[in-house]
Amino acid sequence: MGRWQPGARERLEQAALDLFLDQGFTETTVPQITARAGLTTRTFFRHFADKREVLFAGEESVPERVARLMAEAPPSLGPMELIAEGLAPAAAEIFEGRSLDYLLRRRAAIDAEPALRERELRKFSLMSEALEQGFRDRGVDDLTARLAAEIAVTTFRIAVARWLDQHGDPDLPATINQTLAAMRHLTSHGGCSPFLTTHDEDHHRRDTGQLHDG
Amino acid sequence: MGRWQPGARERLEQAALDLFLDQGFTETTVPQITARAGLTTRTFFRHFADKREVLFAGEESVPERVARLMAEAPPSLGPMELIAEGLAPAAAEIFEGRSLDYLLRRRAAIDAEPALRERELRKFSLMSEALEQGFRDRGVDDLTARLAAEIAVTTFRIAVARWLDQHGDPDLPATINQTLAAMRHLTSHGGCSPFLTTHDEDHHRRDTGQLHDG
Structure with a gap:
C-alpha cells in the first residue's frame, strides 16, 4: 500500500459511522474502524486525532x-x-x-x-x-x-x-x-x-x- | 461532626474556586478541595458528582x-x-x-x-x-x-x-x-x-x- 490512500478519509468516516450506529460509540475501537475500512491504524491517525474526531473531519x-x-x-x-x-x-x-x-x-x-x-x-x-x-x-x-x-x-x-x-x-x-x-x-x-x-x-x-x- | 454541615456546599465551592484559579483545574484534586474547606471527601460527594460539578451546583x-x-x-x-x-x-x-x-x-x-x-x-x-x-x-x-x-x-x-x-x-x-x-x-x-x-x-x-x- 502506498503512503497516500485515495478516499481513505471517506472510507474511515463511513466505517466509523457504521460501527457507532451498529454497536455504539463507546464500544467502538480505532482498530475495529480501520479493519472495517481495510486500512491501518497508522492511516487513521494520519487523518484524525481520535475516534470522536472522525465525525468532525475538516x-x-x-x-x-x-x-x-x-x-x-x-x-x-x-x-x-x-x-x-x-x-x-x-x-x-x-x-x-x-x-x-x-x-x-x-x-x-x-x-x-x-x-x-x-x-x-x-x-x-x-x-x-x-x-x-x-x-x-x-x-x-x-x-x-x-x-x-x-x-x-x-x-x-x-x-x-x-x-x-x-x-x-x-x-x-x-x-x-x-x-x-x-x-x-x-x-x-x-x-x-x-x-x-x-x-x-x-x-x-x-x-x-x-x-x-x- | 454532624451529618449535615451548615454551609458545606458554599465552603466547598469557594475552596474549589480558589484552587482552580491558583493552581489550575487539572492539578486540583477532591482531597485538596475538602482539606481547604475543612470537610471530608464523603461530604464532598454528598453534594457533587465530581470536581467539575462544583461550579455548576444546583x-x-x-x-x-x-x-x-x-x-x-x-x-x-x-x-x-x-x-x-x-x-x-x-x-x-x-x-x-x-x-x-x-x-x-x-x-x-x-x-x-x-x-x-x-x-x-x-x-x-x-x-x-x-x-x-x-x-x-x-x-x-x-x-x-x-x-x-x-x-x-x-x-x-x-x-x-x-x-x-x-x-x-x-x-x-x-x-x-x-x-x-x-x-x-x-x-x-x-x-x-x-x-x-x-x-x-x-x-x-x-x-x-x-x-x-x-
Missing part, C-alpha cells in the same frame, strides 16, 4: 473559512444582510461532497452519544467566535457583533436540523431563508401571528418611531 | 424551574413578551445568593478550562431544550418555539457576560433589557445604525411588502 478549518468569506464580502453589507447572503454559500462549502444520507446517519450517531454532542456544541461555539471577530473586523460594535454571530450560528443550526428532518426538501438555501424570515418575524413582531394585527402594528410603529402620540 | 434543577416559570406566566403573553418579562426574574432566581465577586471568579475559572467550558455549553443547551418545550406547551409552533428558546438563552448568556464585564453596573435586569433591545434592533433593521436611513427604510419596506416597483 471542521477545524471552518473558523478560518468563515473569516475569509466575511473579509471578501462587500463592505457595504450590514450584519443581517451579510447573514442573509452568506449563510447558504457557507453551508454549501461546509457540506460539500456530503450526501444527505451521510449527514442523517451522522446526526443520529451524534444524538446518541454525549461526548459527540459536546464536540458538536464546541464546534458551533468556535464558529460563533470566528463570526464575532469577523463582524468586529468589519467595524461592527462589540454587542452587535456578538449578537449577529449568535444569530448566524443559531439560524444555521436550526435550518440544518429542519432540512434533515424534512429529508432535504426544500433544499438547504430555501430552508435557511425560511428560518431567517421566521427569526426576523419573531423578534420584530413577537411571533404570535404571521400577520400584524392593528394593535401590533401600532406597537411596531411606535417602537420604530413612526407613530406619534395624539 | 443548575441541574434549572430546566425544571424554567418550565415552572413558563407554565405560571399568563397564557396571553407571546414568546417575545414572555422573554422580555421572564428573563430578569429567571436570572435573579438562578443567581440568588451569589456575589458578583464569586460569579467573576467562577467565570475566570471556566474560561481557563476546556472541560468546564464544555460543561457550561451543555448547561445552556439543556436550558434551551427546556425553554423550547415550555413554548410548545404554550401552543407555539415548533420552529418559533425553537427560535424563541435560542433567543432567550443567547440574550441571557450575552447579557450576563456584559454585566460581568461591567462589574455589575448597570444591574442585570437593565443589561438584559438593553441586550434584548439590541437584538430586536439588529434583526429588524439590520443593525447598521440606531436609526433607519432612507435607503435602509426602502429596503425594509420592500422586505415587508410595503413598497412596490415603479
